[in-house]
Amino acid sequence: MVLIPIAHTTPINPPTTTPTLTHQQIWTGLLRKIHHAEEFVPIISSCEVLSDTDGVVERVVTFKEGQFARREARETVRCFGREWVDFEQSDGTRIRNVVGRGGGGGELYMSYMFEVLVEGEEGSDGVEGERGRLRDMAKKAVESSIDTIRAMVKDGRIPAE
Secondary structure, three states, X not given: OEEEEEEEEEEOOOOOOOOOOOHHXXXXXXXXXXXXXXXXXXXXXXXXXXXXXXXXXXXXEEEOOOOOOOOEEEEEXXXXXOOEEEEEEOOOXXXXXXXXXXXXXXXXXXXXXXXXXXXXXXXXXXXXHHHHHHHHHHHHHHXXXXXXXXHHHHHOOOOOO
């Protein structure tokens, strides 16, 4: 088994996008994502919340056919401030969604960080192929989540500020 760490960061409000999203709108979207992952991540087909107690959510997500060797993942989800959401899967995989500021004007960025256990040996074709696939998936997941939050602000599911 090999642990593959992957991270991808995207600006939330590039110059050509509207509406401009606030930190609160992004956070509201990430909180919704905990309960409705399939609305935000294209490779997830369903999300069943098993419990939501004291800020800890237990859930099962089902992946679309052909995305992973396994079809489901049981996750424990925790929020840390209004800065990041941590998803820990029963197999040891960890995913973190982070909202941060950067640049001279305090621009908003979203980062997704993955630690995924995969079968194989470091440097093997299979592991390197999986590393490339995970990089693409991380980029798509970040961009899809931002696009979904923006659409939810436009249609009123997330309040405009």
